[in-house]
Amino acid sequence: MSWKKVAVPVAALIIFGFFWELLVWVNGWPNYKMASPSDLWPAFWKFRWLFLEYGWDTFWRTVAGLVLAVLCGVFLGMIMGLSRIMRDALYPLLVGFNAIPKATVVPIIALLFVGQHDMNTILIAFLISFFPIAVSVSIGLSTLEPEYRDILASLGASRFTIFWKIALPKTLPEFFGALKVAVTLAFIGTNLMEIVEPHGRGLGHLFDSGKISADYPLMFAVLIALALMGILLYYVVVAIEKVFAGWAERAPT
Amino acid sequence: MHRPLIDIKGVRHAYQTQSGPLQVLDGLQLSVPDGGFSAVVGPSGCGKSTLTRLIAGLMKPDDGEVWLNGDLVTGPKSIVGMAFQNPVMLEWRTILQNVMLPLEIVSTNMSKREKEDRALHLLALVGLEGFEDKRPSELSGGMRQRASLCRAIVHKPEVLILDEPFAALDAFTREDLWQTMHAVKAEEPFTGVLITHDLREAIFLSDEVVVLSGRPARTQYVMEVHLKGPRDIEHLYTPKSADALNILRHQIQIAQGRAPAEEAAQ
Ligand SMILES: Nc1ncnc2c1ncn2[C@@H]1O[C@H](COP(=O)(O)OP(=O)(O)O)[C@@H](O)[C@H]1O
Ligand SMILES: [Mg+2]
Numbered sequence: 001m002s003w004k005k006v007a008v009p010v011a012a013l014i015i016f017g018f019f020w021e022l023l024v025w026v027n028g029w030p031n032y033k034m035a036s037p038s039d040l041w042p043a044f045w046k047f048r049w050l051f052l053e054y055g056w057d058t059f060w061r062t063v064a065g066l067v068l069a070v071l072c073g074v075f076l077g078m079i080m081g082l083s084r085i086m087r088d089a090l091y092p093l094l095v096g097f098n099a100i101p102k103a104t105v106v107p108i109i110a111l112l113f114v115g116q117h118d119m120n121t122i123l124i125a126f127l128i129s130f131f132p133i134a135v136s137v138s139i140g141l142s143t144l145e146p147e148y149r150d151i152l153a154s155l156g157a158s159r160f161t162i163f164w165k166i167a168l169p170k171t172l173p174e175f176f177g178a179l180k181v182a183v184t185l186a187f188i189g190t191n192l193m194e195i196v197e198p199h200g201r202g203l204g205h206l207f208d209s210g211k212i213s214a215d216y217p218l219m220f221a222v223l224i225a226l227a228l229m230g231i232l233l234y235y236v237v238v239a240i241e242k243v244f245a246g247w248a249e250r251a252p253t
Numbered sequence: 254m255h256r257p258l259i260d261i262k263g264v265r266h267a268y269q270t271q272s273g274p275l276q277v278l279d280g281l282q283l284s285v286p287d288g289g290f291s292a293v294v295g296p297s298g299c300g301k302s303t304l305t306r307l308i309a310g311l312m313k314p315d316d317g318e319v320w321l322n323g324d325l326v327t328g329p330k331s332i333v334g335m336a337f338q339n340p341v342m343l344e345w346r347t348i349l350q351n352v353m354l355p356l357e358i359v360s361t362n363m364s365k366r367e368k369e370d371r372a373l374h375l376l377a378l379v380g381l382e383g384f385e386d387k388r389p390s391e392l393s394g395g396m397r398q399r400a401s402l403c404r405a406i407v408h409k410p411e412v413l414i415l416d417e418p419f420a421a422l423d424a425f426t427r428e429d430l431w432q433t434m435h436a437v438k439a440e441e442p443f444t445g446v447l448i449t450h451d452l453r454e455a456i457f458l459s460d461e462v463v464v465l466s467g468r469p470a471r472t473q474y475v476m477e478v479h480l481k482g483p484r485d486i487e488h489l490y491t492p493k494s495a496d497a498l499n500i501l502r503h504q505i506q507i508a509q510g511r512a513p514a515e516e517a518a519q
Contacts, residue, residue, distance in 0.1 A: 145339065145341060147337045147339050147341040148341050148343075150306075150309075150311060150335065150337070151335070151341065151354070151355075151404070152354075152358060153311055153329055154309040154310070154311055154329050154333055154334075154335045155329060155331050155333070155355055155358045155359055155408070156328065156329040156330060156331055156358070157329075157358045161358065165343075165354075165357070166343065169343070169345050170343075170344075172345075245345075247344055247345040247388065248344065248345075
């Protein structure tokens with residue numbers, strides 16, 4: 001059964017690539033309008049070392065930003081979920097902050113810490129992705145039915161025990177749902193910064209060089225590389241979710 | 254004189270709400286002898302759940318005292334077991350692990366093996382043999398309530414508080430669970446308070462039915478149940494039971510303000 005799990009999405013990818021190629025060929029689009037899959041491979045091969053090096057840059061910065069987002073998001077979510085006052089105080093702030101388009105924050109950060117490429121990129125990845133985590137954890141904690149708390153509280157269990165044994169595991173499905181959204185957002189953040197910052201590194205920078213030198217297949221190749229990386233990270237999260245929150249999955253009926 | 258195991262002396266409690274304090278309990282009296290089982294009935298919203306939270310020590314009364322087994326209640330105590338209308342289960346644990354949860358909080362000198370045997374024994378007692386490794390999501394509402402009952406008594410509480418545990422079940426399942434309750438009572442030595450809005454359930458399960466007045470709740474009427482020991486559903490259809498149910502129904506109407514109180518003077 002498990003080979004199907006791999007074969008089906010791979011087949012879908014191949015079919016997708018085929019129709020893409022067909023679309024470009026039928027319309028006779030030149031490269032600068034839309035590159036076709038068959039143009040991408042040469043671009044990958046030509047810049048293979050840059051792809052490896054910059055791909056790694058983008059990858060670890062995104063993961064670092066995500067880790068920060070998880071730590072801060074869970075912490076903020078805990079504070080807001082367990083204390084009404086803190087929720088009332090922090091929520092408008094967070095919503096307002098989240099409403100600011102991150103593209104406008106990028107140049108501010110870039111000017112604030114000139115030349116700190118790694119830090120700037122991680123910061124943006126973090127800023128753009130911690131919000132859904134904070135919100136989901138706080139909602140998960142604050143909507144805990146009182147009976148859950150009372151089962152243990154009536155036995156004299158401490159607040160920490162109740163949090164650890166009930167509130168935390170109960171929130172895990174919501175947390176992972178938000179983390180899947182955050183993964184994608186973090187990639188957007190990383191690339192925003194990499195594209196905007198001069199003398200940068202990472203796939204965003206490679207995209208930018210492709211643009212400057214009018215190498216359209218390279219630009220498309222970067223997009224594909226980013227998509228692949230996004231898929232990879234997404235499924236890493238899914239795998240972790242299976243281990244820690246697999247119980248929330250309904251058995252197929 | 255025989256000392257009551259649960260003794261509630263004139264408790265008063267008000268909630269602070271946006272439109273000022275809401276008086277919920279006003280000088281409520283209730284005592285249950287050791288090994289006894291009292292049913293508490295009253296109009297919806299009169300303060301029954303509040304009463305259970307005061308007995309469990311989850312809240313402090315504004316005034317009055319709650320005594321359990323000779324000790325003044327000042328906070329939660331592990332001699333209490335609780336089950337609610339909503340039989341909440343930890344979905345990430347098996348039924349057995351759910352039932353064993355209180356044993357992770359209450360310190361006992363039982364070994365891991367003994368704890369497991371105790372939980373398995375209770376599951377068998379309520380008819381859930383073979384379900385110990387299932388997840389809660391695989392159980393029906395009635396089965397979850399059975400498991401929730403096991404969890405409430407697994408640590409051998411002296412006081413069992415049941416807050417409308419059967420209210421959400423269909424009539425047939427409910428009657429099955431009444432029988433199960435008698436089976437459990439025959440083996441486990443707790444003293445119980447059962448909140449219910451089902452008068453037949455009250456006389457079927459308890460030794461004494463306490464009717465609370467409408468909010469703010471005070472003790473309006475106490476009836477000693479004519480049935481003794483384990484019972485059969487047929488016992489609910491005797492003339493004596495019909496009389497008892499009629500009296501209780503009338504008392505509820507008084508509590509709801511739908512019948513004049515003078516008639517109640519007996
Ligand atoms: N935490 C609370 N804050 C304010 N009012 C409450 C709170 N809990 C219950 N109440 C109110 O107190 C009254 C009694 O509630 P409760 O004890 O749950 O009644 P019952 O269980 O008899 O239906 C109800 O009117 C309810 O709305
Ligand atoms: Mg209630």
